[in-house]
Amino acid sequence: MQIFAQLIVSGISLGMIYAVIAFGYQLTFATSRTLNFGQGEALMLGALVGLTLVGHMNYWLMIPLVLIFGALQGVVVERVAVRPALKNKSEFGWIMGTIALATIFKNVAENIWGRDDLKFPSPLPESPLTFHGIHVLPMEIVVVIGALGMMLAVEIFNRKSIYGKAVVATSNDRDAAGLMGINTRMVITFSYALSSMTAAFAGVLIAPLTLTGATMGVVLGLKAFSVAIIGGLNSGMGVIVGGLLLGIAETTTGFYLSTGYKDVPGLVLLLLVLAIKPAGLFGKTVINKV
Amino acid sequence: MLQVKNLHAAYGKVEVLHGISIEVPQGKVVTLIGSNGAGKTTTLRAVSGMIKPAGGEIRLNGKDITGLASHKIARTGLAHSPEGRRVFATLSVTDNLTLGAFPRLTFGRERGDVQGDLNRIFELFPRLQERRNQLAGTLSGGEQQMLAMGRALMLNPEVLLLDEPSMGLAPLLVEEVFRIIRELKTRGITMLLVEQFAAAALNVADYGYVMENGRISCHGPAEQLKNDPAVKAAYLGAAH
Numbered sequence: 001m002q003i004f005a006q007l008i009v010s011g012i013s014l015g016m017i018y019a020v021i022a023f024g025y026q027l028t029f030a031t032s033r034t035l036n037f038g039q040g041e042a043l044m045l046g047a048l049v050g051l052t053l054v055g056h057m058n059y060w061l062m063i064p065l066v067l068i069f070g071a072l073q074g075v076v077v078e079r080v081a082v083r084p085a086l087k088n089k090s091e092f093g094w095i096m097g098t099i100a101l102a103t104i105f106k107n108v109a110e111n112i113w114g115r116d117d118l119k120f121p122s123p124l125p126e127s128p129l130t131f132h133g134i135h136v137l138p139m140e141i142v143v144v145i146g147a148l149g150m151m152l153a154v155e156i157f158n159r160k161s162i163y164g165k166a167v168v169a170t171s172n173d174r175d176a177a178g179l180m181g182i183n184t185r186m187v188i189t190f191s192y193a194l195s196s197m198t199a200a201f202a203g204v205l206i207a208p209l210t211l212t213g214a215t216m217g218v219v220l221g222l223k224a225f226s227v228a229i230i231g232g233l234n235s236g237m238g239v240i241v242g243g244l245l246l247g248i249a250e251t252t253t254g255f256y257l258s259t260g261y262k263d264v265p266g267l268v269l270l271l272l273v274l275a276i277k278p279a280g281l282f283g284k285t286v287i288n289k290v
Numbered sequence: 291m292l293q294v295k296n297l298h299a300a301y302g303k304v305e306v307l308h309g310i311s312i313e314v315p316q317g318k319v320v321t322l323i324g325s326n327g328a329g330k331t332t333t334l335r336a337v338s339g340m341i342k343p344a345g346g347e348i349r350l351n352g353k354d355i356t357g358l359a360s361h362k363i364a365r366t367g368l369a370h371s372p373e374g375r376r377v378f379a380t381l382s383v384t385d386n387l388t389l390g391a392f393p394r395l396t397f398g399r400e401r402g403d404v405q406g407d408l409n410r411i412f413e414l415f416p417r418l419q420e421r422r423n424q425l426a427g428t429l430s431g432g433e434q435q436m437l438a439m440g441r442a443l444m445l446n447p448e449v450l451l452l453d454e455p456s457m458g459l460a461p462l463l464v465e466e467v468f469r470i471i472r473e474l475k476t477r478g479i480t481m482l483l484v485e486q487f488a489a490a491a492l493n494v495a496d497y498g499y500v501m502e503n504g505r506i507s508c509h510g511p512a513e514q515l516k517n518d519p520a521v522k523a524a525y526l527g528a529a530h
């Protein structure tokens with residue numbers, strides 16, 4: 001029982017990382033019905049830029065700079081890989097565009113930071129805290145708080161500010177949003193900036209807990225994508241639940257079966273959701289009376 | 291005032307507007323009538339920038355707005371309540387109305403009294419006030435139409451384009467919609483009204499244009515069109 005509780009606790013912080021990357025997928029899907037298949041690379045770049053910066057400054061001061069870097073990187077993705085496809089009404093151009101750009105980012109990172117995994121210094125003590133015999137790393141708590149805080153901040157922005165409402169309006173009906181005087185092209189660029197910023201943030205959160213390197217984003221990006229599908233591409237609650245399900249499924253299978261099988265439950269879950277409820281566990285279809 | 295001169299528009303390679311000229315003078319209500327597929331909606335779309343015109347010229351208060359993106363046209367004071375209402379389903383009634391004033395709230399257009407205007411919209415549409423916290427997607431068709439009109443009015447527009455505000459509504463609601471259009475007219479709001487109920491539209495309008503196959507087939511003062519034998523035969527038979 002104690003071990004099981006420990007596995008769940010460890011699964012939670014992993015799950016929240018999946019959730020926050022999946023949330024990034026949702027942000028661009030909402031406004032433009034496109035996804036950045038380079039989300040994992042946005043995370044990786046955030047972590048590596050963060051790693052370089054912590055050589056010169058405090059971890060917590062580095063975070064805002066990485067957020068700015070992430071946002072700019074997202075703007076580049078939108079301008080280079082997505083906008084041309086949207087302009088030409090090319091239905092699938094953005095898929096190849098974002099994948100190609102992701103590959104380039106990975107190569108660039110390999111050239112700058114090398115192919116080997118690097119150690120990211122932890123800003124907090126690396127000895128676990130113990131509650132009732134369950135160990136938690138301080139950094140794991142930061143991950144959970146940071147991920148939830150990021151999602152909450154975006155949610156509050158969307159609900160309370162006029163610009164956030166403009167983003168929601170664009171997600172609802174882009175043409176009608178244009179009639180309100182909203183520059184929907186800018187909204188889409190903004191959603192890419194926010195999405196990559198979220199991923200870069202996830203990168204610097206998880207980096208101290210794992211190894212950092214040019215390939216770290218590939219698997220994370222893919223798993224977060226399946227979380228977005230499992231939870232539903234339009235449900236904030238869905239990615240949190242989906243992320244936690246996957247995170248906990250991985251830590252428990254890793255322990256009870258074999259670490260060799262730890263990716264299997266998530267994929268089984270993904271296949272089950274696709275077969276039974278393709279809109280995702282929490283996916284909603286919008287009511288729009290004519 | 292709104293001036294449209296020799297407007298051409300196409301979907302892909304198929305031209306559907308072959309040179310439309312319309313004038314909507316300050317403070318007047320002008321109606322555009324015509325059968326299904328004549329090109330009325332396309333005309334409004336080309337004017338508000340939802341589609342790019344293929345030719346011609348559009349001026350609002352003398353300023354050339356031809357070919358501008360729709361958000362820029364909205365900022366010059368042209369409001370368009372589109373066909374099918376297009377309310378923001380996952381936002382509340384109040385948020386939908388607030389977004390109508392987006393340019394005023396974000397320095398795209400003179401701010402004025404946004405809160406006061408919101409209250410005036412609620413006075414004009416008491417149903418919306420009752421439902422102000424409800425999501426727009428859960429409103430009835432009639433309420434969504436009121437919301438679409440209210441949202442457009444929140445721009446404080448120089449000219450208001452209304453595309454078939456009575457479409458799909460029960461007779462009692464159609465009457466309500468026309469009552470509101472008449473009320474807006476007495477408040478001096480300049481309107482271009484597209485309607486399938488030609489008789490009702492010509493009753494409220496000062497001037498009318500009849501459209502057929504992407505062309506204006508005739509136009510004149512509303513009184514005169516109402517009594518024109520050809521217009522009567524084609525458009526005023528069934529409706530009312």
Ligand SMILES: Nc1ncnc2c1ncn2[C@@H]1O[C@H](COP(=O)(O)OP(=O)(O)O)[C@@H](O)[C@H]1O
Nearest residue numbers: 301302306324325326327328329330331332333
């Ligand atoms: N999105 C579209 N794509 C292609 N053709 C369209 C589109 N919308 C309208 N049309 C065509 O353009 C013509 C004019 O349509 P429309 O402007 O909607 O007419 P109305 O509003 O008078 O009923 C019709 O022949 C219609 O089939």
Ligand SMILES: [Mg+2]
Nearest residue numbers: 330331332373
């Ligand atoms: Mg129409």
